[in-house]
Amino acid sequence: MRKIQEAKNLENKAVFVRCDFNVPMGKNGEILDDTRIVKTIPLIEYLLKKGAKVILASHLDDPGGKFKKELSLEPLQDRLFEYLDVSVWKAPDCIGAKVKKAIDSLKGGEVILLENLRFHPGEEENDLRFAKKLASLAQIYVNEAFGVSHRAHASIATLPKLLPSFAGFLLQEEVKVLSQILQNPKRPLVLVLGGKKAETKIPVIQNFLPKADFILVGGKLVKEGIPFSDKKLILAKLVKSGYDVSKESVLTFQKIIKKAKTIVWNGPMGFFEEKKYFEGTEAIARAIAGAQAFKVAGGGETLEVVKKLKLESKFDFLSTGGGAMLEFLAGKKLPGIEALK
Numbered sequence: 001m002r003k004i005q006e007a008k009n010l011e012n013k014a015v016f017v018r019c020d021f022n023v024p025m026g027k028n029g030e031i032l033d034d035t036r037i038v039k040t041i042p043l044i045e046y047l048l049k050k051g052a053k054v055i056l057a058s059h060l061d062d063p064g065g066k067f068k069k070e071l072s073l074e075p076l077q078d079r080l081f082e083y084l085d086v087s088v089w090k091a092p093d094c095i096g097a098k099v100k101k102a103i104d105s106l107k108g109g110e111v112i113l114l115e116n117l118r119f120h121p122g123e124e125e126n127d128l129r130f131a132k133k134l135a136s137l138a139q140i141y142v143n144e145a146f147g148v149s150h151r152a153h154a155s156i157a158t159l160p161k162l163l164p165s166f167a168g169f170l171l172q173e174e175v176k177v178l179s180q181i182l183q184n185p186k187r188p189l190v191l192v193l194g195g196k197k198a199e200t201k202i203p204v205i206q207n208f209l210p211k212a213d214f215i216l217v218g219g220k221l222v223k224e225g226i227p228f229s230d231k232k233l234i235l236a237k238l239v240k241s242g243y244d245v246s247k248e249s250v251l252t253f254q255k256i257i258k259k260a261k262t263i264v265w266n267g268p269m270g271f272f273e274e275k276k277y278f279e280g281t282e283a284i285a286r287a288i289a290g291a292q293a294f295k296v297a298g299g300g301e302t303l304e305v306v307k308k309l310k311l312e313s314k315f316d317f318l319s320t321g322g323g324a325m326l327e328f329l330a331g332k333k334l335p336g337i338e339a340l341k
């Protein structure tokens with residue numbers, strides 16, 4: 001995987017940056033959390049200093065391959081402008097003659113934001129023709145979208161094969177941190193899993209059983225059932241309603257977390273959206289945050305909890321990818337990372 005730092009002579013080169021600007025939006029089109037935008041700013045500033053023409057591309061939600069005004073990337077233009085010292089131009093689409101003309105007229109050190117990639121069905125279909133149209137806009141490709149690197153989509157898996165391709169700063173960091181956890185963690189290594197999606201978590205448990213010292217499981221996963229058992233695998237007992245973990249299990253988990261030297265957390269312990277069922281999740285979140293360990297958290301709901309409790313500074317790394325993080329930890333090959341090799 002080549003790093004963007006290895007790219008030579010970027011001056012006046014059109015650089016296509018696949019970002020993950022799939023940020024949560026309010027009903028009035030306001031951005032509710034811009035963490036994913038903020039995390040791409042160092043790479044954009046680096047490219048601008050090198051004199052590149054920066055093309056930013058992303059998806060937002062899932063418009064089903066057609067234009068939906070409410071899923072336009074327009075609100076992101078203003079937010080990017082707040083963080084950058086340059087104007088950010090907004091393209092009317094992500095492919096086509098008008099877009100090509102706009103990019104050709106860019107000077108080195110300028111930025112253009114393409115429209116939602118998923119307005120075209122070719123993106124999610126991983127269509128080669130669509131990827132070629134995107135490739136015609138640029139001379140260099142950079143993947144800064146770890147959060148969608150587990151998707152075999154055109155801008156993630158095929159486009160990097162059509163241009164000289166590099167990993168951005170954030171992608172490099174995600175791969176480095178998660179690889180370190182898999183290959184050489186400080187022990188005891190504790191994995192804390194919750195949430196709803198058993199189909200994505202069970203492969204992680206299977207991959208981690210030989211590696212982890214403890215795997216602590218809460219949330220809906222406990223109700224759905226884990227199809228195997230192990231003394232390292234500790235399933236929480238639930239309260240009567242089934243919407244939170246019991247106080248007894250919180251105490252058990254806290255004791256293990258306190259002794260940990262590496263902790264990976266993905267998924268809340270219960271139906272945290274309801275205040276009365278937030279207790280277990282909050283107790284475990286605070287226990288992890290207070291542990292003298294290398295601490296990593298990832299996944300949309302997990303990061304929501306971390307921010308709600310204002311614990312961001314207590315974690316060593318907050319992963320931008322939920323599904324991508326889980327697939328990486330499950331030992332799977334991510335199409336977006338494989339395409340850069």
